Amino acid sequence: MALDADTRRAMLERVERFIREDVAPEAAAIDRADAFPRALFAKAADLGLFALGVPEAYGGLGRDIETPILLSERIARASAAFSLSFNNTTDAAVPILDAAQESIKRRYLPAIAKGAAIPCIAISEPQGGSDVASIRTVAVRKGDRYVIDGRKMWCTNAPVGDVFTVFAKTDQAGGHKGLSAFVVPAGTPGLVVGPAEPLIGLRGSPVAEVVFDGVEVPADHMLGAEGDGFRLAMLTLDESRLHCAATALGVATAALDLALGYARERVQFGQPIIRHQAIQSLLARRASELAAARALWREALARLLADHDRPASAYAGMAKLVCSELCMAITVDAVQVFGASGLSRNGTVERLMRDAKAFEIYDGTSQIQAAMIGKHLERHGLPFV
Amino acid sequence: MKILVPVKRVVDANIKVRVKADGTGVETQNVKMSMNPFCEIAVEEALRLKEAGKATEIIAVSCGPVQCQETIRTALAMGADRGVLVETDVPLEPLAIAKLLKAVAEKEQPGLILLGKQAIDNDCNQTGQMLSALLGWGQATFVSKLAVEADHVEATREVDGGLEVVKARLPAVVTVDLRLNEPRYASLPNIMKAKKKPIEIFKPEALGVDVTPRVIVLKVVEPAKRNAGVKVPDVATLVAKLRTEAKVI
Numbered sequence: 001m002a003l004d005a006d007t008r009r010a011m012l013e014r015v016e017r018f019i020r021e022d023v024a025p026e027a028a029a030i031d032r033a034d035a036f037p038r039a040l041f042a043k044a045a046d047l048g049l050f051a052l053g054v055p056e057a058y059g060g061l062g063r064d065i066e067t068p069i070l071l072s073e074r075i076a077r078a079s080a081a082f083s084l085s086f087n088n089t090t091d092a093a094v095p096i097l098d099a100a101q102e103s104i105k106r107r108y109l110p111a112i113a114k115g116a117a118i119p120c121i122a123i124s125e126p127q128g129g130s131d132v133a134s135i136r137t138v139a140v141r142k143g144d145r146y147v148i149d150g151r152k153m154w155c156t157n158a159p160v161g162d163v164f165t166v167f168a169k170t171d172q173a174g175g176h177k178g179l180s181a182f183v184v185p186a187g188t189p190g191l192v193v194g195p196a197e198p199l200i201g202l203r204g205s206p207v208a209e210v211v212f213d214g215v216e217v218p219a220d221h222m223l224g225a226e227g228d229g230f231r232l233a234m235l236t237l238d239e240s241r242l243h244c245a246a247t248a249l250g251v252a253t254a255a256l257d258l259a260l261g262y263a264r265e266r267v268q269f270g271q272p273i274i275r276h277q278a279i280q281s282l283l284a285r286r287a288s289e290l291a292a293a294r295a296l297w298r299e300a301l302a303r304l305l306a307d308h309d310r311p312a313s314a315y316a317g318m319a320k321l322v323c324s325e326l327c328m329a330i331t332v333d334a335v336q337v338f339g340a341s342g343l344s345r346n347g348t349v350e351r352l353m354r355d356a357k358a359f360e361i362y363d364g365t366s367q368i369q370a371a372m373i374g375k376h377l378e379r380h381g382l383p384f385v
Numbered sequence: 386m387k388i389l390v391p392v393k394r395v396v397d398a399n400i401k402v403r404v405k406a407d408g409t410g411v412e413t414q415n416v417k418m419s420m421n422p423f424c425e426i427a428v429e430e431a432l433r434l435k436e437a438g439k440a441t442e443i444i445a446v447s448c449g450p451v452q453c454q455e456t457i458r459t460a461l462a463m464g465a466d467r468g469v470l471v472e473t474d475v476p477l478e479p480l481a482i483a484k485l486l487k488a489v490a491e492k493e494q495p496g497l498i499l500l501g502k503q504a505i506d507n508d509c510n511q512t513g514q515m516l517s518a519l520l521g522w523g524q525a526t527f528v529s530k531l532a533v534e535a536d537h538v539e540a541t542r543e544v545d546g547g548l549e550v551v552k553a554r555l556p557a558v559v560t561v562d563l564r565l566n567e568p569r570y571a572s573l574p575n576i577m578k579a580k581k582k583p584i585e586i587f588k589p590e591a592l593g594v595d596v597t598p599r600v601i602v603l604k605v606v607e608p609a610k611r612n613a614g615v616k617v618p619d620v621a622t623l624v625a626k627l628r629t630e631a632k633v634i
Binding site for chain 1: 568573
């Protein structure tokens, strides 16, 4: 069921309250402990947050692209790490609901919608992330089963994952056309999840290596047909990039808001530092740039929803590039506005600065975004109407 | 037994309220509005009574502009069964609301009316008491604990210096205090389900109620700003200041 404006607003207001009362008070502790916040995840599940991406037939609220993206931005204002846990759960279910066999959908989607099963995606490898054609993990057919061998890196939620979607080559000579995707439940013999990688930011949103050592799955666990892997990997790319842009905007907005609050209160040389032109100009410019980035993100979202065409993809890349880089710049400036207090691990802006870096890296680095946008420009010209 | 729960749309408790420039009231345009927190407690209590098998149906009723439907939807998302909106753009005073609620109660014949003890916007704390008088029903106000029996309620009231326990025969009007319960939050699936629950809409005229205001608001002003205090070096200075400046000793 498509959401009407009133219902979406009621949901956003409800989630705002959850963010204010449950997420925000935990944000610093999640970062410090660098542990997946199980209790908070359970509260979010009770709220129905993970039902948003799943169709009603499988216990969800209907596949809705817009609401989760809007929510990512809101949650990120309080906790970037939890925002990522939320949108990774929503995104990682998409290949299953797009291409899995009915029996597989029935087995996993209702549990994902309830928050009882955490899905995660295993695609990047030690020697390649965005270059999916170079994937070395292989899946070999053996009777009515596939045997998967290989190593995956940077799998978000892997340490807490219940169901893995792994991308592997079924035709090693076939380049990206030889790529297929499989659902592998946690606990399958041969599937080994490494320890969570200690990261500088987004701590509490665990990422880890996953090793597939002769992992056998029934053939019905393949998503779609052999060779559908590349399409499935690209399926949610634009949506994920807007999720990433949303999370970056949330963090940037929180950082600028904190810096502004401090600049109005902090008195030096007899007046609040916001009246010193150096700070005034910095905040004014960053607020203007943030307004522009928000507008770009909204237009990219509107295009994705209206007509998911080539210019919409270019816009998703531009939004990801601009929002993530601006987030990094704003969080660095926020630390600067706070002066020495900005450096304190007891404050908030240092966490935002550490969190920001990841947005320029995951779901395609800024360089990859630029390459994709550049390719679009070369082939199709400017994406403006 | 049906339970009627009146719910009021007020400026959200987290919003800093501003007085309108012309002094006619507080700014409500483009301000986040929510259900009065005491009304949430009333809805929660009704839901618990239904879950305990003491009630069969919960009807949320609100009086005011068409946007009050959002407040009713919040109650429906929490678990109320259906809604009634008495729609009017006339500013409503407690007596007018009590008369409207009496008319709704006569139509619906609830066994119990549960209300918030007051609304956080105008702090009147009158509607429940007036409604009880108009209906000729018993009332229990400021209730922090409620037991519903076959033909009566036993209510614990927070009064100065302690707790008072009263019994009221059903049907009754009960107004709830802060410590009665902790209201649940609506889940997202329940917010969606609430969309399908019915809301009946009446005009005050159709209920035969004259809601014309009886009170004229002359002016609304912000509280006077409190000046910063001073630190005194010693007790002698303090005593001197209390005597000569404050003139309290």
